Amino acid sequence: MQSESTLTISSKVGPTQHAMLIVWGHFAHSIGLTDQLQGLPICQKTVAYPPTAKLTEFLIGLLAGNEYLTDLSEAASPLVKDLEVAAAWQLPSLAAASSVSRTLKACDDRTVTALQEVLEAVSQPFVQRAVSDLRERNEVILLDADLTGLPVSSTSRTYPGAAFGYMDGKVRLGYQLAQLCLQTHLFGRQWLSARHHPGNSVSCQCLLELLADAERRLGCHPRRRPELVAQRIVACEQTIGAVETKAVQKEAAVAAQLERVASLQERLARAHAAMEVLLAAPLSSRQSGPYSTLSRLQKQMDGWQGQLRRAEARLARLRKAAQEYRQQTQRQQEECERLRTRWQELCAQNDGQPDAPRCKIRIDAGFCNGQILTELIELGYEVETKSANDALVRTLRKRADSGASWTRVGDNAEMVAWTGHHIRNCPYPLTVGLERFHTPKEVLHAVLIRSQDDPQAACPDLQEWFHTYNGRQTIEAGNKEEKGTFKVQHLMSHSASGIRIQCLLTVFAANFVRWADEWVRPRVEQTSTRFEGVLGSPKRLVRVAANSPGVVDRTSGELRVRFGELSSFAGVVICLSAVRPVQLRLALFGSDHFLGP
Numbered sequence: 001m002q003s004e005s006t007l008t009i010s011s012k013v014g015p016t017q018h019a020m021l022i023v024w025g026h027f028a029h030s031i032g033l034t035d036q037l038q039g040l041p042i043c044q045k046t047v048a049y050p051p052t053a054k055l056t057e058f059l060i061g062l063l064a065g066n067e068y069l070t071d072l073s074e075a076a077s078p079l080v081k082d083l084e085v086a087a088a089w090q091l092p093s094l095a096a097a098s099s100v101s102r103t104l105k106a107c108d109d110r111t112v113t114a115l116q117e118v119l120e121a122v123s124q125p126f127v128q129r130a131v132s133d134l135r136e137r138n139e140v141i142l143l144d145a146d147l148t149g150l151p152v153s154s155t156s157r158t159y160p161g162a163a164f165g166y167m168d169g170k171v172r173l174g175y176q177l178a179q180l181c182l183q184t185h186l187f188g189r190q191w192l193s194a195r196h197h198p199g200n201s202v203s204c205q206c207l208l209e210l211l212a213d214a215e216r217r218l219g220c221h222p223r224r225r226p227e228l229v230a231q232r233i234v235a236c237e238q239t240i241g242a243v244e245t246k247a248v249q250k251e252a253a254v255a256a257q258l259e260r261v262a263s264l265q266e267r268l269a270r271a272h273a274a275m276e277v278l279l280a281a282p283l284s285s286r287q288s289g290p291y292s293t294l295s296r297l298q299k300q301m302d303g304w305q306g307q308l309r310r311a312e313a314r315l316a317r318l319r320k321a322a323q324e325y326r327q328q329t330q331r332q333q334e335e336c337e338r339l340r341t342r343w344q345e346l347c348a349q350n351d352g353q354p355d356a357p358r359c360k361i362r363i364d365a366g367f368c369n370g371q372i373l374t375e376l377i378e379l380g381y382e383v384e385t386k387s388a389n390d391a392l393v394r395t396l397r398k399r400a401d402s403g404a405s406w407t408r409v410g411d412n413a414e415m416v417a418w419t420g421h422h423i424r425n426c427p428y429p430l431t432v433g434l435e436r437f438h439t440p441k442e443v444l445h446a447v448l449i450r451s452q453d454d455p456q457a458a459c460p461d462l463q464e465w466f467h468t469y470n471g472r473q474t475i476e477a478g479n480k481e482e483k484g485t486f487k488v489q490h491l492m493s494h495s496a497s498g499i500r501i502q503c504l505l506t507v508f509a510a511n512f513v514r515w516a517d518e519w520v521r522p523r524v525e526q527t528s529t530r531f532e533g534v535l536g537s538p539k540r541l542v543r544v545a546a547n548s549p550g551v552v553d554r555t556s557g558e559l560r561v562r563f564g565e566l567s568s569f570a571g572v573v574i575c576l577s578a579v580r581p582v583q584l585r586l587a588l589f590g591s592d593h594f595l596g597p
Contacts, residue, residue, distance in 0.1 A: 012555050016084040017077035019550030019569075020541060022561050023523075024063060025088025026576045027516045031125075034090045036118045044106040049095040054103040055115070055501070057094050060085065062486050062502075062509045065542040069492040072097040077547065084552045104498035112500050119508045120217065126515050127192070130184035131218055135357055140382070141222075142183040143192075143214060143361045144475035145207055148482070149199070150175040150489055160496045165199030174199045177488070177503055178206035180214050181475055187514045189478050191507040192217045196500045204372045207363065211379070222380030223356035224346035229339055229378055232427060236336040240329060247325035254322055257315040264308040271301045346378065360384065362472045368449065370425025377428050377451050384469050387432075387447040392423070396434040396447060404434075409466035412438045417459045419452055429455045433465060482506055485539045513538045525560070526573040534569070544568065 016022055028034050034056065042051035057079070061072050064079060072079050073096045079085060080094040134141055149167025151174035152159050164173050176197045182190045193213035197206055215221045278294050350356070361381045363372075365388035376383045387393070399418070400406075406414040417433035433448040448469055450460070482488040488506040491499055517535060524531075534540040549564040559576040563569040 012553075014084045014087075014552045014554075015549070016082055016552060016561075017549050018064060018079065018082055018085050018546055019548045019561050019563050019567065020545035021060060021064060021079075021082075021085050022088040022550075022552055023520055023574055023576065024512070024516055024546075025060075025085065025090075026559075027519050028512075029090060030519065031122055031515070033118075033122050036122065037115075040114050040118065041110050042103065042107055044103055049093070049099060051103045051106065053091045054095050054100045055107075056089055056091060058100055058104070058492075058501070059505050059509065060089060060094075061100075062505055063513070063542060064546050065485060065487070067487045067490055069101055070097045072100060077549075088552075101493065104493040104501060105495045107495070107497040107501060109497065112497050112504070115501060116504055119504060123508070123511060124217070126187060126511070127182070127190065127217055128219065130182065130186045130190060131220065133186050134184065135220075137185070141218065141220075141357050141359045143180055143211075143359065144183070144472055145178070145180045145210055145361060145363050145367065146472075146475045146479060147203055147206065147364075147366055148177045148179065148479045148488075150177055150491060151199075152491065158494045159491070159499070160494075161198050163198035163200040165201070167199065172199065175499070176201050176203075176206070178203075178210055179475070179479075179507065180210040181478060182214070182218070183474060187511070187517075189474055190511055190514070191478070194503050194507040196503050203366045204369060207367050207372060208375060211361075211376075220353060220357055221349065222359035222382075224350050224380050225378050226343045226346040226350070228428065229343040229346060233336060233339045233343065235427070236332055236339060240332045240336065243325055243329045243332060247322055247329055250318055250322035250325055254315065254318045257311060257318055261308065261311045261315055264304055264311060267304050268301060268308065271297060271304065275301070342378075356380070358382065362469060362475075364472070370423050373423070373426045373430070373449075373451070374428065377426075381451070383449075383451040384465075385449050386469070387423075387449055389423075389447070392432075392447055393434075393445050396432060397445060400434055406436065407462045409435075409463045413466065414438075415448075415462040415466055417448075417462055417465075419457055419459055420455060423449075428452070431457070431460065433462065435466070478510065481539060482510060485542050486510060510538065513541055520574065523574050523576060524572070525575050526571055528569060528572055531563075531569045531572045 025034075037056050037059075038050070038052050040052045040055060042055070044051040057072065058069075061069070061079060064071075066072060066075065066079075072094070080096055083093070086092065086094050131141065149165070149172065151167050151172040152162055154173045156162065156173065159174075162173050162175060164171055165176060167174060167176070176199055178193075178195045178197060178201075179191060180193045182192050184190050193210045195206060195209055195213075275294070275297055278297070359381050361376060361383055363383070363385045365386040368385045368387050368389075373383060373385070396418075400416050404416040406416050409415045414436045415433050416436075417431060419431045420429045421432045422429060429452050431450050431452045433450075435446045435448060437444040437446070448465065450465065450469075486506045486509055488503065492502055493499055521535065531545075534545055548567040548569055550567060551562050551564065553560040553562055561574045561576065563572040
């Protein structure tokens with residue numbers, strides 16, 4: 001019978017089907033991720049596997065590009081059977097997919113909050129390095145925000161909080177994942193915030209929440225613009241004065257109309273009394289005919305009755321108008337008070353950060369309305385967006401037809417622009433650009449919008465504007481990466497907390513593979529042209545390198561990962577660290593215990 005030591009992989013060499021996951025496991029340990037994940041609060045007892053270990057396993061599955069949760073156990077090379085992956089991530093072993101599913105269901109709001117804090121704590125050094133690098137270069141901090149749909153079956157009743165909303169050009173049942181990313185030189189695209197919402201959520205509120213998260217993570221914000229708010233306060237006070245004057249005038253008219261109504265009612269009362277006297281007189285003494293006293297009195301009463309009806313109707317209108325002016329005054333006073341509070345907050349934020357960077361945010365048409373543009377401009381952001389308002393497109397097309405000069409900005413695209421444009425609910429001037437795209441079937445039009453600091457500013461360079469806004473394709477590529485590489489659209493849990501955890505871990509995984517690049521490269525002892533190309537591609541790292549066979553070699557007292565001959569990276573060797581032998585779970589005897597070094 002073989003000795004126990006010969007049944008373990010730890011003594012010399014251990015096979016793996018997920019070579020890059022071994023490397024990433026050691027990187028995760030070096031940044032403190034594996035240790036911090038062990039402290040998450042989960043209301044589930046430990047039987048064979050700690051609940052926190054199963055959340056770590058969930059993250060590993062995302063890094064392996066698993067499309068469904070069952071892939072943990074049922075993929076061509078299931079993770080649960082890879083002992084070296086478990087050891088690299090400091091886990092005793094990996095649980096079956098069903099066990100991970102039960103843990104996701106057991107998670108609650110406390111778990112989600114704690115997980116988010118852990119992920120942000122691990123991420124923060126990388127974010128701060130990226131921001132410092134941008135500020136040293138004196139470059140604009142460029143943010144991109146977007147919503148991506150997570151649809152489910154339209155007949156499903158098991159996804160909590162799902163709602164019908166507009167996703168991918170159709171009305172579908174599901175959720176919206178609101179995300180905001182930072183463009184960096186050191187790590188490329190970095191997700192700063194991701195918030196999970198029902199499918200019918202209002203995009204404007206989603207954006208402000210994302211921006212608050214981003215500023216907290218960045219540790220900085222642009223210079224606020226309280227002077228703009230001060231202008232609105234002055235305008236609001238003027239409006240209050242004008243509305244108050246109209247309210248007083250209407251109230252005076254109400255008083256005058258009340259007097260007229262009272263006068264008519266008094267006349268009618270006297271006429272009714274006189275009519276009763278005439279009717280009480282003997283018939284022989286009454287005059288007859290159309291010119292009799294009784295007839296003349298009846299005609300007078302009919303006239304006064306008509307005047308009273310009209311006076312009462314006018315009184316009701318005046319009262320309604322006066323009430324509306326008073327309500328409008330109240331709303332303006334409340335708005336003025338809100339603006340004063342906002343002015344104080346913006347001034348305090350400027351005082352707390354005297355050295356503010358320039359910040360630009362690019363948003364898609366779904367976020368574009370007057371209210372959100374006003375908020376962003378006052379917060380100090382340079383805003384670039386697109387309008388989904390067909391009426392604005394028609395208006396600008398008519399304006400362009402009157403002799404505007406078009407500028408070629410792309411192979412099939414032209415633009416013309418105007419400054420000083422105002423849209424509804426935004427008090428600040430904007431620069432609008434009408435795009436014209438020539439296609440084989442028809443000519444298409446769209447409108448770009450950007451903030452304008454100076455009301456008298458000239459039109460910007462249209463070609464630069466066109467290509468700058470189209471740089472938003474980086475976040476579109478990020479959404480595609482999340483769906484195609486990390487499979488975020490395939491919800492792997494039916495619990496509210498499980499869905500939120502998947503979203504948090506997905507965007508973290510997208511950042512994680514980019515951080516690992518500078519840690520991995522110096523440790524590559526033997527490489528290949530193919531592997532060098534893959535190192536810069538998160539998609540190929542996850543799909544190919546994380547699912548490539550290899551061995552973990554401990555023969556020289558150092559830990560090396562060697563990609564196998566059946567891998568497309570045959571011959572690649574990564575030296576991780578000098579290690580002591582680690583004894584893994586005894587798979588032959590079904591032990592669930594981790595025997596440490």
